Amino acid sequence: MIRPLEPRDLPAVFAINQANRPAVGDLDEAWLAQLVEWADLALVVESEQIDAFLLVMAPGSPYPSPNYRWFERRREASGEDHVYVDRIAVRHRAQNQRLGSALYEELFRLRPGRPVSCEVNVRPMNAGSLRFHERHGFGEVGQQGANGKTVAMLLRKPVEPDHRNR
């Protein structure tokens, strides 16, 4: 079941985040609570336990992440809207069972017509996540790097309505 993230989920979400470093960024519980407060959308997948989570930031957030700010500068320069996937992660034993895909389908359903931005590590390479994002319609719009790490900046444009049958 996909449902909104609630404060009682924070310890389980924190554990999933930390187990998936460095694919997702390191944090502490206080910073996680701050990210959830800033988030436009915070979802979890729960069966017997919390198996996965998704945090999405809208434009105009004070979130200082360099990757979020990269997309915000792009929006300010070009007017291109976006909602930013700050992090998506699945508990190790629940990976590859379409939970990540289900979270993205829910995001696309809840934010129809909105471009979706995110970044994926390419140095060190996160090939699984890159494939996962390409499969969901994301394409590279840039790269940025610091301290020996490089990320690919990805954007998923909304699917155009099909006018052929009108």
Ligand SMILES: CC(C)(COP(=O)(O)OP(=O)(O)OC[C@H]1O[C@@H](n2cnc3c(N)ncnc32)[C@H](O)[C@@H]1OP(=O)(O)O)[C@@H](O)C(=O)NCCC(=O)NCCS
């Ligand atoms: C990437 C991730 C969110 C995908 O969710 P998922 O529920 O495992 O994926 P789905 O079952 O919906 O889709 C399967 C695809 O996900 C990717 N994937 C699966 N396991 C993965 C893993 N351990 N690490 C990274 N990607 C993985 C693969 O591309 C897979 O496709 P494949 O069959 O071609 O290998 C999830 O695997 C995960 O949390 N990975 C570790 C953290 C991470 O990389 N987060 C994204 C940071 S940008």
